[in-house]
Amino acid sequence: MKYGVNEQGYYGDFGGAYIPEMLYPNIEELRQQYLNILHDPGFKAEFDQLLKDYVGRPSPLYHAKRYSEKYGANIFFKREDLNHTGSHKINNAIGQILLAIRLGKKRIIAETGAGQHGVATATVCALKGIECVVYMGEVDMERQAPNVARMKMLGAKVVPATSGSKTLKDATNEAMRDWINNPVDTHYIIGSVVGPYPYPEMVAQFQSIISLEAKKQLKEQTGNELPDYVMACVGGGSNAMGMFYHFLDDESVKLMAVEAAGQGVDSGHSAATTFLGKEGVLHGSRTILMQTDDGQVVEPYSISAGLDYPGIGPQHAHLYKIKRAHYVNATDDEALKAGLLCCQLEGIIPAIETAHALAYLEKMQFKKDDNVVICISGRGDKDLNTYIKYFNF
Ligand SMILES: *Cc1c(COP(=O)(O)O)cnc(C)c1O
Numbered sequence: 001m002k003y004g005v006n007e008q009g010y011y012g013d014f015g016g017a018y019i020p021e022m023l024y025p026n027i028e029e030l031r032q033q034y035l036n037i038l039h040d041p042g043f044k045a046e047f048d049q050l051l052k053d054y055v056g057r058p059s060p061l062y063h064a065k066r067y068s069e070k071y072g073a074n075i076f077f078k079r080e081d082l083n084h085t086g087s088h089k090i091n092n093a094i095g096q097i098l099l100a101i102r103l104g105k106k107r108i109i110a111e112t113g114a115g116q117h118g119v120a121t122a123t124v125c126a127l128k129g130i131e132c133v134v135y136m137g138e139v140d141m142e143r144q145a146p147n148v149a150r151m152k153m154l155g156a157k158v159v160p161a162t163s164g165s166k167t168l169k170d171a172t173n174e175a176m177r178d179w180i181n182n183p184v185d186t187h188y189i190i191g192s193v194v195g196p197y198p199y200p201e202m203v204a205q206f207q208s209i210i211s212l213e214a215k216k217q218l219k220e221q222t223g224n225e226l227p228d229y230v231m232a233c234v235g236g237g238s239n240a241m242g243m244f245y246h247f248l249d250d251e252s253v254k255l256m257a258v259e260a261a262g263q264g265v266d267s268g269h270s271a272a273t274t275f276l277g278k279e280g281v282l283h284g285s286r287t288i289l290m291q292t293d294d295g296q297v298v299e300p301y302s303i304s305a306g307l308d309y310p311g312i313g314p315q316h317a318h319l320y321k322i323k324r325a326h327y328v329n330a331t332d333d334e335a336l337k338a339g340l341l342c343c344q345l346e347g348i349i350p351a352i353e354t355a356h357a358l359a360y361l362e363k364m365q366f367k368k369d370d371n372v373v374i375c376i377s378g379r380g381d382k383d384l385n386t387y388i389k390y391f392n393f
Contacts, residue, residue: 003248003315003324009197012321014288014314017196018281022180026188029103031198037102038095038205050094051209054127055084059210061217061373066345073366074222077376078214080239081350085120087378088207088239089191093120095206097128100187107131107186111161111175113140113168113235114306114353115147116378117191122156132156135174137167140305147382165299168235168309172283192236193313196284200313207242214373215246222371229364231256232375233357234273234327235306237313239377244325255325257316258360260302260353264331271300273312274320274327282311288320303332303386304352306378330359336390338362339380351378352386 009015009031017027037043051057059079067075080088100108108125111134112118118134125132134151138160141148151158161170179188193200193207211230219225230247232240234257247253262270270276273290282289282297289311290298300310312320319325330338339355342348350358354377366372380387387393 001249003319005197005201005315011315011318013279014286014317015197015200016286017284018286019196019284020180022183026179026183027196033103034099034198034202037099043098043102047095047098051091055090055094056082057209058213058217059083061214061221063221064346070345071361071364071366072368073370073372076218076227076371076373077348078210078243078373079376080210081348081354081376081379085116085123086381087116087120087351088210088242089117089120090123091209091242092191092203092206092238093117093124093189096187096189096202097121097124097130101128103187105185105187107133107182108189109133109135109175109178109186110189110191111135111168111171112191113137113171113308114304114351115140115144115151115382116306118156118158119147119150119154121189122151122154125156126154133178134158135161135171135178137161137165137171139166140168140171143386144305144382167305169297169300176283192238193241193315194236194283194285194311200285200315203238204241204245204315207238208245210239210242210375211244211246214243218371218373224371226250226253227371227373229254229256229370229372231258231357231360231372233258233307233353233377234312234316235309235353236311237316239375241313241315243373243375248324255319256360257325257327258357259327259329260304260307260335260356261329261331262301262303265329269301271302271308271310272329273310275329277311279317285314287311287314288317304335304356306351306353307356328360328363330356334359334362336387339387340391348376349380350376351380352383354378
Protein backbone atom coordinates (compact mmCIF):
# COMPACT_ATOMS: atom_id res chain seq x y z
CA MET A 1 0.00 0.00 0.00
CA LYS A 2 1.31 3.40 -1.04
CA TYR A 3 0.48 5.02 2.29
CA GLY A 4 1.21 1.95 4.42
CA VAL A 5 4.00 1.22 6.85
CA ASN A 6 7.52 0.25 5.73
CA GLU A 7 9.66 -2.60 7.08
CA GLN A 8 11.17 -0.36 9.75
CA GLY A 9 7.75 0.63 11.07
CA TYR A 10 7.63 4.11 9.53
CA TYR A 11 5.02 6.01 7.57
CA GLY A 12 7.24 8.51 5.77
CA ASP A 13 9.01 10.46 8.54
CA PHE A 14 6.73 9.14 11.29
CA GLY A 15 6.31 6.05 13.42
CA GLY A 16 9.05 3.74 14.67
CA ALA A 17 9.37 2.38 18.20
CA TYR A 18 10.98 4.76 20.71
CA ILE A 19 10.76 2.60 23.81
CA PRO A 20 12.63 1.98 27.03
CA GLU A 21 15.02 -0.94 26.71
CA MET A 22 12.97 -2.98 29.19
CA LEU A 23 10.01 -3.03 26.80
CA TYR A 24 12.07 -4.13 23.85
CA PRO A 25 11.31 -7.89 24.22
CA ASN A 26 7.51 -7.25 24.35
CA ILE A 27 7.49 -4.98 21.34
CA GLU A 28 9.82 -7.27 19.43
CA GLU A 29 7.59 -10.28 20.18
CA LEU A 30 4.56 -8.35 18.91
CA ARG A 31 6.42 -7.17 15.84
CA GLN A 32 7.48 -10.69 14.93
CA GLN A 33 4.15 -12.35 15.68
CA TYR A 34 1.30 -10.02 14.87
CA LEU A 35 1.11 -10.55 11.13
CA ASN A 36 1.42 -14.34 11.44
CA ILE A 37 -1.42 -14.32 13.96
CA LEU A 38 -3.61 -11.88 12.00
CA HIS A 39 -3.26 -14.02 8.88
CA ASP A 40 -3.86 -17.31 10.69
CA PRO A 41 -7.17 -18.81 9.47
CA GLY A 42 -8.20 -19.80 13.01
CA PHE A 43 -7.67 -16.25 14.27
CA LYS A 44 -9.52 -14.74 11.33
CA ALA A 45 -12.46 -17.09 11.77
CA GLU A 46 -12.81 -16.28 15.49
CA PHE A 47 -12.36 -12.53 14.92
CA ASP A 48 -14.95 -12.43 12.13
CA GLN A 49 -17.42 -14.55 14.09
CA LEU A 50 -17.20 -12.33 17.18
CA LEU A 51 -17.54 -9.17 15.08
CA LYS A 52 -20.67 -10.62 13.55
CA ASP A 53 -22.43 -12.35 16.46
CA TYR A 54 -21.10 -10.40 19.45
CA VAL A 55 -20.54 -6.87 18.12
CA GLY A 56 -23.38 -6.97 15.59
CA ARG A 57 -21.40 -6.21 12.45
CA PRO A 58 -21.67 -5.17 9.72
CA SER A 59 -22.67 -1.81 11.19
CA PRO A 60 -25.25 -0.12 8.94
CA LEU A 61 -24.43 2.56 6.40
CA TYR A 62 -27.38 4.87 6.87
CA HIS A 63 -28.42 7.47 4.30
CA ALA A 64 -29.20 10.47 6.52
CA LYS A 65 -31.94 12.16 4.50
CA ARG A 66 -32.54 15.24 6.61
CA TYR A 67 -28.80 15.87 6.91
CA SER A 68 -28.53 15.43 3.16
CA GLU A 69 -31.23 18.07 2.63
CA LYS A 70 -29.66 20.47 5.08
CA TYR A 71 -26.14 20.26 3.71
CA GLY A 72 -26.93 19.76 0.03
CA ALA A 73 -25.17 16.43 -0.54
CA ASN A 74 -25.84 12.72 -0.03
CA ILE A 75 -24.73 12.17 3.53
CA PHE A 76 -24.21 8.69 4.89
CA PHE A 77 -23.58 7.73 8.51
CA LYS A 78 -21.38 4.69 9.17
CA ARG A 79 -23.03 3.53 12.37
CA GLU A 80 -20.23 2.42 14.71
CA ASP A 81 -22.44 3.78 17.51
CA LEU A 82 -24.61 0.68 17.11
CA ASN A 83 -21.76 -1.69 17.99
CA HIS A 84 -21.93 -3.59 21.28
CA THR A 85 -20.49 -1.24 23.96
CA GLY A 86 -21.33 1.80 21.87
CA SER A 87 -18.33 2.66 19.72
CA HIS A 88 -15.71 1.46 17.27
CA LYS A 89 -13.33 0.60 20.13
CA ILE A 90 -14.65 -2.96 20.45
CA ASN A 91 -13.25 -3.90 17.00
CA ASN A 92 -9.71 -3.34 18.25
CA ALA A 93 -10.32 -4.78 21.73
CA ILE A 94 -11.46 -8.10 20.27
CA GLY A 95 -8.56 -8.19 17.83
CA GLN A 96 -5.90 -7.50 20.45
CA ILE A 97 -7.31 -9.82 23.11
CA LEU A 98 -7.53 -12.72 20.67
CA LEU A 99 -3.94 -11.92 19.71
CA ALA A 100 -2.82 -11.71 23.37
CA ILE A 101 -4.33 -15.13 24.09
CA ARG A 102 -2.37 -16.57 21.18
CA LEU A 103 0.79 -14.99 22.62
CA GLY A 104 0.10 -16.83 25.90
CA LYS A 105 -0.68 -13.67 27.93
CA LYS A 106 -2.71 -14.01 31.14
CA ARG A 107 -3.34 -10.37 32.04
CA ILE A 108 -4.56 -7.37 30.03
CA ILE A 109 -3.86 -3.73 30.82
CA ALA A 110 -5.27 -0.70 29.02
CA GLU A 111 -5.50 3.06 29.22
CA THR A 112 -8.73 4.89 28.55
CA GLY A 113 -9.90 8.48 28.04
CA ALA A 114 -13.63 8.56 27.38
CA GLY A 115 -13.84 5.14 28.97
CA GLN A 116 -15.00 3.54 25.74
CA HIS A 117 -11.73 1.69 25.18
CA GLY A 118 -11.71 0.62 28.83
CA VAL A 119 -15.27 -0.65 28.61
CA ALA A 120 -14.56 -2.46 25.35
CA THR A 121 -11.44 -4.05 26.86
CA ALA A 122 -13.20 -5.02 30.11
CA THR A 123 -16.04 -6.49 28.04
CA VAL A 124 -13.84 -8.73 25.95
CA CYS A 125 -11.77 -9.73 29.02
CA ALA A 126 -15.00 -10.82 30.72
CA LEU A 127 -15.98 -12.73 27.59
CA LYS A 128 -12.63 -14.53 27.60
CA GLY A 129 -12.18 -14.82 31.40
CA ILE A 130 -8.95 -12.80 31.56
CA GLU A 131 -7.72 -10.44 34.31
CA CYS A 132 -8.13 -6.78 33.31
CA VAL A 133 -6.64 -3.55 34.72
CA VAL A 134 -7.63 -0.19 33.22
CA TYR A 135 -5.76 3.07 33.85
CA MET A 136 -7.87 6.22 33.62
CA GLY A 137 -7.18 9.88 34.39
CA GLU A 138 -8.89 11.09 37.55
CA VAL A 139 -10.59 13.94 35.66
CA ASP A 140 -11.89 11.51 33.05
CA MET A 141 -13.19 9.17 35.77
CA GLU A 142 -15.33 12.05 37.00
CA ARG A 143 -16.73 13.15 33.63
CA GLN A 144 -17.25 9.57 32.45
CA ALA A 145 -18.55 8.06 35.70
CA PRO A 146 -21.04 5.66 34.05
CA ASN A 147 -18.22 4.05 32.09
CA VAL A 148 -16.19 3.60 35.29
CA ALA A 149 -19.16 1.76 36.80
CA ARG A 150 -19.49 -0.38 33.65
CA MET A 151 -15.85 -1.44 33.79
CA LYS A 152 -16.18 -2.38 37.46
CA MET A 153 -19.35 -4.38 36.77
CA LEU A 154 -17.48 -6.20 34.02
CA GLY A 155 -14.85 -7.25 36.55
CA ALA A 156 -12.03 -4.86 35.65
CA LYS A 157 -9.89 -2.99 38.17
CA VAL A 158 -9.90 0.74 37.37
CA VAL A 159 -6.78 2.60 38.53
CA PRO A 160 -6.87 6.44 38.60
CA ALA A 161 -3.99 8.35 37.00
CA THR A 162 -3.34 11.34 39.24
CA SER A 163 -0.39 13.08 37.55
CA GLY A 164 -0.35 15.95 35.03
CA SER A 165 -3.75 16.91 33.62
CA LYS A 166 -5.16 13.63 35.02
CA THR A 167 -6.43 12.67 31.56
CA LEU A 168 -5.61 10.25 28.74
CA LYS A 169 -1.91 11.03 28.30
CA ASP A 170 -1.30 10.46 32.01
CA ALA A 171 -3.25 7.20 31.97
CA THR A 172 -1.10 6.10 29.02
CA ASN A 173 2.07 6.84 31.03
CA GLU A 174 0.76 4.76 33.94
CA ALA A 175 -0.12 1.83 31.70
CA MET A 176 3.36 1.88 30.15
CA ARG A 177 4.88 1.85 33.64
CA ASP A 178 2.78 -1.22 34.55
CA TRP A 179 3.91 -3.01 31.40
CA ILE A 180 7.56 -2.33 32.18
CA ASN A 181 6.99 -3.96 35.59
CA ASN A 182 5.03 -6.92 34.18
CA PRO A 183 6.62 -7.68 30.82
CA VAL A 184 6.07 -11.44 30.57
CA ASP A 185 2.47 -12.30 31.40
CA THR A 186 0.79 -8.99 30.42
CA HIS A 187 -0.42 -7.57 27.12
CA TYR A 188 -0.92 -3.82 26.89
CA ILE A 189 -3.90 -3.00 24.68
CA ILE A 190 -3.45 0.44 23.18
CA GLY A 191 -6.83 1.88 22.20
CA SER A 192 -5.87 3.97 19.20
CA VAL A 193 -3.46 4.08 16.26
CA VAL A 194 -0.71 5.45 18.49
CA GLY A 195 2.25 4.03 20.39
CA PRO A 196 5.35 2.22 19.16
CA TYR A 197 5.29 0.16 15.98
CA PRO A 198 3.55 -2.28 15.43
CA TYR A 199 0.61 -0.83 17.42
CA PRO A 200 -0.46 1.87 14.96
CA GLU A 201 -0.49 -0.63 12.12
CA MET A 202 -2.14 -3.41 14.11
CA VAL A 203 -4.93 -1.15 15.41
CA ALA A 204 -5.49 0.31 11.94
CA GLN A 205 -5.88 -3.19 10.53
CA PHE A 206 -8.42 -4.16 13.21
CA GLN A 207 -10.39 -0.94 12.56
CA SER A 208 -10.13 -1.22 8.76
CA ILE A 209 -13.30 -3.32 8.86
CA ILE A 210 -15.13 0.05 8.96
CA SER A 211 -14.06 1.11 5.46
CA LEU A 212 -14.14 -2.44 4.10
CA GLU A 213 -17.85 -2.61 4.94
CA ALA A 214 -18.56 1.00 3.94
CA LYS A 215 -17.15 0.48 0.46
CA LYS A 216 -19.37 -2.53 -0.15
CA GLN A 217 -22.43 -0.84 1.37
CA LEU A 218 -21.91 2.32 -0.66
CA LYS A 219 -21.69 0.26 -3.84
CA GLU A 220 -24.99 -1.44 -2.96
CA GLN A 221 -26.73 1.84 -2.16
CA THR A 222 -25.32 4.18 -4.81
CA GLY A 223 -23.77 1.92 -7.45
CA ASN A 224 -20.34 3.45 -6.75
CA GLU A 225 -18.04 2.19 -4.02
CA LEU A 226 -16.12 5.48 -3.89
CA PRO A 227 -17.60 8.49 -2.09
CA ASP A 228 -16.42 12.06 -2.71
CA TYR A 229 -15.65 12.66 0.95
CA VAL A 230 -14.93 10.55 3.98
CA MET A 231 -15.02 12.31 7.36
CA ALA A 232 -14.18 11.31 10.92
CA CYS A 233 -13.14 12.85 14.24
CA VAL A 234 -9.56 12.35 15.41
CA GLY A 235 -8.28 11.83 18.92
CA GLY A 236 -5.44 9.38 18.42
CA GLY A 237 -7.08 8.59 15.12
CA SER A 238 -8.34 5.00 15.15
CA ASN A 239 -11.91 5.51 13.94
CA ALA A 240 -10.59 7.88 11.29
CA MET A 241 -7.89 5.41 10.22
CA GLY A 242 -10.47 2.62 10.05
CA MET A 243 -12.75 4.85 8.01
CA PHE A 244 -9.90 5.95 5.67
CA TYR A 245 -8.05 2.64 5.33
CA HIS A 246 -9.59 1.11 2.22
CA PHE A 247 -9.97 4.51 0.55
CA LEU A 248 -6.34 5.60 0.98
CA ASP A 249 -5.25 4.49 -2.47
CA ASP A 250 -8.38 5.88 -4.14
CA GLU A 251 -6.99 9.37 -4.64
CA SER A 252 -10.34 10.82 -5.77
CA VAL A 253 -11.75 10.28 -2.27
CA LYS A 254 -11.11 13.35 -0.10
CA LEU A 255 -10.28 12.40 3.47
CA MET A 256 -11.26 14.85 6.22
CA ALA A 257 -10.09 14.48 9.81
CA VAL A 258 -11.66 16.72 12.44
CA GLU A 259 -9.67 17.50 15.58
CA ALA A 260 -10.95 19.06 18.81
CA ALA A 261 -10.27 22.79 19.00
CA GLY A 262 -11.56 22.90 22.58
CA GLN A 263 -12.27 26.53 23.52
CA GLY A 264 -10.59 27.67 20.29
CA VAL A 265 -7.21 26.94 18.65
CA ASP A 266 -5.67 30.13 20.11
CA SER A 267 -7.30 29.89 23.55
CA GLY A 268 -4.60 27.84 25.24
CA HIS A 269 -7.32 25.23 25.86
CA SER A 270 -7.28 23.06 22.75
CA ALA A 271 -6.43 19.64 21.39
CA ALA A 272 -6.06 20.63 17.72
CA THR A 273 -2.83 18.70 17.26
CA THR A 274 -1.94 19.38 13.64
CA PHE A 275 -2.78 23.08 14.00
CA LEU A 276 -0.75 23.57 17.19
CA GLY A 277 1.74 20.72 17.11
CA LYS A 278 5.26 20.06 15.91
CA GLU A 279 7.16 16.90 15.07
CA GLY A 280 8.51 14.96 18.01
CA VAL A 281 8.19 11.71 19.96
CA LEU A 282 5.10 10.85 22.00
CA HIS A 283 4.28 7.52 23.63
CA GLY A 284 6.82 5.58 21.64
CA SER A 285 6.44 6.94 18.13
CA ARG A 286 7.65 9.86 16.08
CA THR A 287 4.61 11.92 15.23
CA ILE A 288 3.11 15.39 15.52
CA LEU A 289 2.31 16.54 19.03
CA MET A 290 1.55 19.67 21.01
CA GLN A 291 4.75 20.70 22.77
CA THR A 292 6.52 23.74 24.15
CA ASP A 293 9.65 25.15 22.48
CA ASP A 294 11.80 23.04 24.78
CA GLY A 295 9.88 19.87 23.98
CA GLN A 296 7.55 19.51 26.99
CA VAL A 297 4.18 18.00 26.10
CA VAL A 298 1.45 20.65 26.31
CA GLU A 299 -1.65 19.72 28.31
CA PRO A 300 -4.44 19.29 25.78
CA TYR A 301 -8.03 20.30 26.40
CA SER A 302 -11.30 19.18 24.87
CA ILE A 303 -14.77 18.78 26.33
CA SER A 304 -14.74 15.28 24.82
CA ALA A 305 -12.50 12.93 26.79
CA GLY A 306 -11.83 10.78 23.72
CA LEU A 307 -10.27 13.67 21.78
CA ASP A 308 -8.37 15.12 24.74
CA TYR A 309 -4.95 13.89 23.57
CA PRO A 310 -1.87 15.96 22.62
CA GLY A 311 -0.83 13.83 19.64
CA ILE A 312 -2.10 11.88 16.66
CA GLY A 313 -1.05 8.51 15.30
CA PRO A 314 2.04 8.47 13.06
CA GLN A 315 0.11 7.48 9.94
CA HIS A 316 -2.08 10.56 10.42
CA ALA A 317 1.04 12.70 10.82
CA HIS A 318 2.23 11.31 7.49
CA LEU A 319 -1.12 11.79 5.71
CA TYR A 320 -1.16 15.36 7.06
CA LYS A 321 2.38 16.17 5.98
CA ILE A 322 1.96 14.85 2.44
CA LYS A 323 -1.57 16.33 2.30
CA ARG A 324 -3.33 13.06 1.43
CA ALA A 325 -5.84 13.87 4.17
CA HIS A 326 -7.06 17.26 5.38
CA TYR A 327 -6.94 18.09 9.08
CA VAL A 328 -9.44 20.63 10.37
CA ASN A 329 -11.02 21.28 13.75
CA ALA A 330 -14.23 22.13 15.63
CA THR A 331 -14.65 23.80 19.02
CA ASP A 332 -16.50 22.49 22.08
CA ASP A 333 -19.43 24.81 21.33
CA GLU A 334 -19.62 23.82 17.67
CA ALA A 335 -19.52 20.14 18.57
CA LEU A 336 -22.20 20.31 21.26
CA LYS A 337 -24.53 22.22 18.93
CA ALA A 338 -23.87 19.71 16.16
CA GLY A 339 -24.58 16.86 18.57
CA LEU A 340 -27.96 18.33 19.41
CA LEU A 341 -28.73 18.93 15.74
CA CYS A 342 -28.06 15.25 15.02
CA CYS A 343 -30.57 14.30 17.72
CA GLN A 344 -33.18 16.61 16.27
CA LEU A 345 -32.69 15.86 12.57
CA GLU A 346 -31.90 12.16 12.64
CA GLY A 347 -32.97 10.86 16.06
CA ILE A 348 -29.41 9.81 16.85
CA ILE A 349 -27.59 11.01 19.99
CA PRO A 350 -23.93 10.98 18.99
CA ALA A 351 -20.89 10.85 21.25
CA ILE A 352 -19.40 14.33 21.69
CA GLU A 353 -16.27 13.04 19.92
CA THR A 354 -18.36 12.15 16.88
CA ALA A 355 -20.17 15.49 17.09
CA HIS A 356 -16.89 17.22 16.17
CA ALA A 357 -16.96 15.49 12.77
CA LEU A 358 -20.61 16.45 12.32
CA ALA A 359 -19.84 20.06 13.30
CA TYR A 360 -17.44 20.49 10.43
CA LEU A 361 -20.26 19.90 7.92
CA GLU A 362 -21.22 23.53 8.61
CA LYS A 363 -17.97 24.67 6.98
CA MET A 364 -18.01 22.39 3.94
CA GLN A 365 -19.12 23.39 0.45
CA PHE A 366 -20.59 20.37 -1.31
CA LYS A 367 -21.78 19.82 -4.85
CA LYS A 368 -25.33 18.50 -5.07
CA ASP A 369 -24.41 14.93 -6.02
CA ASP A 370 -21.47 14.54 -3.68
CA ASN A 371 -21.52 11.37 -1.63
CA VAL A 372 -20.20 11.94 1.88
CA VAL A 373 -19.56 9.23 4.46
CA ILE A 374 -19.17 10.26 8.11
CA CYS A 375 -18.02 7.84 10.75
CA ILE A 376 -20.44 7.95 13.67
CA SER A 377 -17.74 6.67 16.00
CA GLY A 378 -19.93 6.28 19.08
CA ARG A 379 -23.20 6.95 20.83
CA GLY A 380 -23.81 9.76 23.28
CA ASP A 381 -25.20 7.90 26.30
CA LYS A 382 -21.90 8.34 28.16
CA ASP A 383 -22.05 12.11 27.46
CA LEU A 384 -25.56 12.85 28.69
CA ASN A 385 -24.29 14.78 31.73
CA THR A 386 -22.15 17.03 29.54
CA TYR A 387 -25.05 17.67 27.17
CA ILE A 388 -27.41 18.31 30.13
CA LYS A 389 -25.01 20.82 31.72
CA TYR A 390 -24.41 22.68 28.45
CA PHE A 391 -28.01 22.93 27.27
CA ASN A 392 -29.63 23.05 30.71
CA PHE A 393 -32.06 20.19 29.97
C1 LIG B 1 -12.17 6.99 21.72
C2 LIG B 1 -13.16 7.63 20.86
C3 LIG B 1 -12.78 8.51 19.82
C4 LIG B 1 -11.38 8.95 19.60
O1 LIG B 1 -10.44 7.94 19.38
P1 LIG B 1 -9.87 7.67 17.93
O2 LIG B 1 -8.77 6.71 18.17
O3 LIG B 1 -9.38 8.98 17.39
O4 LIG B 1 -10.96 7.11 17.11
C5 LIG B 1 -13.77 9.00 19.00
N1 LIG B 1 -15.07 8.69 19.18
C6 LIG B 1 -15.47 7.87 20.17
C7 LIG B 1 -16.92 7.57 20.32
C8 LIG B 1 -14.54 7.31 21.04
O5 LIG B 1 -14.94 6.50 22.02
